[in-house]
Amino acid sequence: MIMLKKLFIAAALFSSISIASFSANAISVEHKKFLSAEKIALSGNKKRYKKALEKLNHPLKPYVKMAYLKKYPYLSNEADIKDFLRIYQGTPLEWPVRKAWLKKLSKRNKKALFIKYFKPTKNAALTCTHLNYQLQLGAPESAIMQQVTDLWLVGKSQPKECNAIFKKWRKQGYMTPERIWHRLTLAAQKGKHTLIPYLKLQLPKEDHYLADLYYKMRKDPSASAGLYRFKKANQKESEIAIYGIKRLIWRDENLALRAWRKLEVKFNFTKEQKESAYYTFALALASKKHKEAKFWLNKVPHKNHDKKLMQWQLANMLQSSDWPGIIAYFTGKENLSNGQKYWLAFSYQEQGKKLKADEMWLSLAQKRNYYGFMSAARLNLPVQLEYQKTLIDKKLIEKVSQAPGFVRAKALSEINRTTSSRREWNYLINTSSKDEKLAAAQLGSKLNWHDRVIVTMAQLELFNYLDLRFPEAFDVLYKKYSQRSKIDLTWSYAISRRESSFAPDAYSGAGALGLMQLLPSTARYISKAKVSRKKLFDPKTNIKLGSAYLSYLKRKNHGNEILATASYNAGYHRVSKWLPKKAMPVDLWIESIPYRETRDYVKNVFAYRQVYHTRMGKVDNLFDDLLTMKIQK
Incomplete structure (x- = not known):
């Protein structure tokens, strides 16, 4: 039961364990010595730098060298660079120096040295330079050009450093019309459509209109409904038509349905193209609760029924209370999800087969997840947390605490270089045994590195170590502001656990910040004043405003915490549009939420609430209230 949201994430230890550290008073003094030495290193005075380095006794001494x-990265420093890259190979210290060194060698046109020090990288500029130098120094053309082909066949522009090798590649005849078309398709469908005009000019003149057509479909999918645009009804036009209609079904389903009937007559679509369209139509129409959803769901061949489609097949049948249909569809299928098992049991109950339903719910009730807690509530059973106590050998904890990667991560954290600290943590975890990783997680938890610990436990698939996976982080602040906002403590904990995994410096691509992932606009609305980004990264401010926002959403939703939770993720106005005119059971409503992210969000938050609730010594099941709850406009 873990769901890791895509976030970008910018301390007391065991008294019985000797952690490699500094005393409380010495910390600032020692770190100041490091920062002073680093400043001297950056000044460029080599004599002063060497002297400062000699005097420094600090775990971050390699960072001064870096x-x-x-x-x-002067050529005169090659010996030092060579030693540094050898000693710190694979660590977060290696790549910044290697990258700077390779760039310098490229600038000085030192081909042999560049090849000597190059290592495979996702950096396209350096990779292109490496391939170009290899070719110039006599490497077999066929081996090099295949790698160039792979670099060229991407749906975005590559850096200018690739121009020279691309020019050679093109002159040797590797830029075929098929490859141009392939790249144009990548640019149109998944990449940067601004690349299309350039690729258009590389196509034969008679195919220029195809590039224009792709560009049009990318900007305005309704263009796929204009059959006059498809002049030849050939294979390439059919690819564009399928692409356009699959985009249109999400924008204007009724126009897409009318257009599809005409396109099917005009084009001789392949079986694969038709099945691809059926699949997208089924997903789009089911999520929109369209009257034709069932028809399209049934058109998708069973071999293409993946988890996503099965979810919408279930939602569609739940919408019409098709209990026999659910039984017929899911019975006998292997690897059913917990949700599918739950609703299959519900369907059996609705069909009068209570013993069969209870048997399935009893099995689910042993699980620590949303459906397990719902099943326990239906059977009036206590919740099961599957808790496993964290027991780690103290000698192993001592060993890990002294590992260079951990010591550096801790020191970097102490001087607020959180990103670098996380890189050292990732290096430590990636180079450790399973037991060592668990020991590191125990140490990290004591340092309040909860986000790193939670991710590490998920990687280890050690889901039952609840002490590490569900910490009561920043407990004083959460208790204070939950009480002030008159909301349940476990709710604010669960929201933060789901939003940021308790990383104070977390931020999302949408601009949400901090522990409870607040947008600056939301913070301003709640506080009635502008709140800076820096303030939102402060745990006190974030928890205060996040708790107040939860309280506000609860009032807006007339005390309903399910709707308030959904609103926290998707927005109040969007959620209000999802409310049915006729009252429906809350678990049925949750299952029909059209956004997968929000649907999973609500389930996870309430499951996390129950975990915290039970771990705090409460014996009741919060899901009991959901059994009788109805959702209605």
Whole structure:
């Protein structure tokens, strides 16, 4: 039961364990010595830098070396660079120096040295330079050009460093019309459509209109409804038509349905193209609760019924209370999800087969997840947390605490270089045994690195170590502001656990910030004053405003915490549009939420609430209230 949201994430230890650290008073003094040495390194005075380095006794001493070599990757420093790259190979210290060194070698046109120090990388500029130098120094053309082909066949523009090798590649005849078309398709469908005009000019003149057609479909999917645009009804036009109609079904389903009937007559679509269209139509129409959803769901061949489609097949049948249909569809299928099992049991109950339903719910009730807690509530059973106590050998904890990666991560955290600290943590985890990772997680938890610990436990698939996976982080602040906002403490904990995994510096692509992932606009609305980004990264401010926002959403939704939770994720106005005119059971409504992210969000938050609720010594099941709850406009 874990759901990791895509976030970008910018401390007391065991008294009985000797952690490699500094005393409370010495910390600032020692770190100041490091920062002073780093500043000298960046100044460029080699004599002063060497002297400062000699005097420094600090776990971040390699970072002083890195600072100097990264900023001054002179050829005269090759010996130092070579040693540094050898010693810190694979660590977060290696790549910044190697990258700077390769760029310098490229600038100085040192081909042999560049090849010597190059390592495979996702950096296209360096990779292109490497391939170009290899070719110039006599590497077999066929081996190099295949790699160039892979670099060229992407749906975005590549850096200018690739121009020279691309020019050679093109002159040797590797830029075929088929490859141009392939790249144009990638740019139109998944990449940067601004690349299309350039690729258009590389196509034969008679195919220029195809690039224009793709560009049009990308900008305005309704263009797929204009049959006059498809002049030849050939294979390439059919690809564009399928692409356009699959985009249109999400924008204007009725226009797409009318257009599809005409397109099917005009084009001789392949079986694969038709099945691809059926699948997208089924998903779109089911999520929109369209009257033709069932027809399209049934058109999708069973071999294409993946988890996503099965979810919407279930939602569609739940919408019409098709209990026999659910039984017929899901009975006998392997690897059913917990949700499918729950609703299959519900269908059996609705069909009068209570013993069969209870048997399935009893099995689910042993699980620590949303459906397990719902099943326990239906059977009036206590919830099961599947709790496993964290027991780790103290000697192993001592060993990990002294590992260079951990020591560096801790020191970096202490000087607020959180990103670098996380890189060292990732290096430590990636180079450790399973037991060592668990020991590191225990240490990280004591340092309040909860987000790192939660991710690590998920990677280890150790889901039952609840002490590490569900910490009562920042407990004083959460208790204070939950009480002030008159909301349940477990709710604010669960929201934060789901939103940021308790990383104070978390931020999302949508601009949400901090522990409870607040948008600056939301913070301003709640506080009635502008709140800076820096303030939102402060746990006190974030928890205060996040708790107040939860309280506000609860009032807006007339005390309904399910709707308030959905609103926290998707927005109040969007959720209000999802409310049915006729009252429906809350678990049925949750299952029909059209946004998968919000649907999973509500389930996870309430499951997390129950975990916290039970771990705080409460014996009741919060899901009991959901059994009788109805949702209605």
